[in-house]
Amino acid sequence: MLKFLRTHLALKLFLSYVVVVMVGVLVLFTATRLSGPAAFDRHLAQMSAMMSEMGMMGSSQPLEMDLFTNYTAAVSEAVSLAAIAALSAAVLASFFVSRQVVTPIQRMMKLSHRIAEGEYEERLTIPGSSHADQVDELDQLALSFNQMAEKLEKTENLRRQLIGDVTHELRTPLTAVKGYLEGLMDGVLTAEPETYQQIHTEINRLQRLVNDLQELSQVESGAFQLEFKTISPSIIMETIQKNFANQFVEKNLQLEMEIEPDLPQIMVDKDRIIQVLSNLVGNALHYTPDGGSVLIKVHRDKSNLLFSVSDTGIGISAEQLPNIFNRFYRTDKSRARASGGSGIGLTIAKALVKAHQGRIWATSDGEGKGSTFSFLIPIQE
Ligand SMILES: Nc1ncnc2c1ncn2[C@@H]1O[C@H](COP(=O)(O)OP(=O)(O)O)[C@@H](O)[C@H]1O
Numbered sequence: 001m002l003k004f005l006r007t008h009l010a011l012k013l014f015l016s017y018v019v020v021v022m023v024g025v026l027v028l029f030t031a032t033r034l035s036g037p038a039a040f041d042r043h044l045a046q047m048s049a050m051m052s053e054m055g056m057m058g059s060s061q062p063l064e065m066d067l068f069t070n071y072t073a074a075v076s077e078a079v080s081l082a083a084i085a086a087l088s089a090a091v092l093a094s095f096f097v098s099r100q101v102v103t104p105i106q107r108m109m110k111l112s113h114r115i116a117e118g119e120y121e122e123r124l125t126i127p128g129s130s131h132a133d134q135v136d137e138l139d140q141l142a143l144s145f146n147q148m149a150e151k152l153e154k155t156e157n158l159r160r161q162l163i164g165d166v167t168h169e170l171r172t173p174l175t176a177v178k179g180y181l182e183g184l185m186d187g188v189l190t191a192e193p194e195t196y197q198q199i200h201t202e203i204n205r206l207q208r209l210v211n212d213l214q215e216l217s218q219v220e221s222g223a224f225q226l227e228f229k230t231i232s233p234s235i236i237m238e239t240i241q242k243n244f245a246n247q248f249v250e251k252n253l254q255l256e257m258e259i260e261p262d263l264p265q266i267m268v269d270k271d272r273i274i275q276v277l278s279n280l281v282g283n284a285l286h287y288t289p290d291g292g293s294v295l296i297k298v299h300r301d302k303s304n305l306l307f308s309v310s311d312t313g314i315g316i317s318a319e320q321l322p323n324i325f326n327r328f329y330r331t332d333k334s335r336a337r338a339s340g341g342s343g344i345g346l347t348i349a350k351a352l353v354k355a356h357q358g359r360i361w362a363t364s365d366g367e368g369k370g371s372t373f374s375f376l377i378p379i380q381e
């Protein structure tokens, strides 16, 4: 019985209400008992004084006794009846009130069990308003509960999608390598340097993918440390120029730089910002056909520093533009070119810029019309 009580909130609440009611009734009884005779005497004394003034009374002693006994009986009867009625009403009310409190908690409990079993779709219904400031604490709890369920559902969906994407991305180069090896074994392919070169390319792609994935998981989970240092933007630009100069010459692309004079220094993780810019410049290099040009600019934009990379390359259609920062996303054009990119570079860039409290976006006038990638880094002054 005690254990049952300990494990049932509704019963506990109910019993606590009943105890409160009992105490009330007890106090009512005792108070009536204690104050009753004195009050009776006082009122009676007033009455007899009035009567004797009017000369109506002889000895009133026995009558008083009789009156008192009857008065006590009447009061007891009335108070008992009232107490029974109040008690029944209170017990009934406590029953409903405790149920009212416990039912939503029970619902939350059931839902939490379901979530633990991997069913994330269900939500609690919250009567009345769904605004956190217009509901009581229990409803707020339910509201938070729903938010938690939603987050969990999203994370779970992302996880599923990620596993699907990774599997797909790994399968393509693996199948290719396997194909080459089987060709070699069956004698369909001859053991020429070209064949080995192709296998090597596919394995490189696998390796790049695995590295990218590792980087992505670190960046997305926030499990990386930024080493903030003050640095002049021109140093970043010089590094980029140095790293990419050769590749631009090789591909016969023009690389131009535009640095606004007297730019303030910024507090950033230099290597990470160079990584972001390298991703953008690398893409521009990749997605711009020979003979084109790429312009890297940095200038001040209110309280931010604005970096931008514009190219005269294959461009991005308006429908695809919103997706390019999603992981594994590649436009059809870039897929057709078999670029070998994994579609993770921009996702990493976005996470890194966000870690610097910045913002990154892309614009393009459409396919074949080039694109511009820009990002803002706030200047701390
Ligand atoms: N400068 C660019 N011009 C045209 N398309 C681009 C450019 N940069 C990125 N994209 C598109 O965005 C996609 C995602 O880029 P990214 O995340 O760097 O992946 P990856 O370069 O590995 O394909 C690319 O596959 C490409 O379709």
Ligand SMILES: [Mg+2]
Pocket: 279, 282, 283, 341, 343, 345, 346
């Ligand atoms: Mg890329």
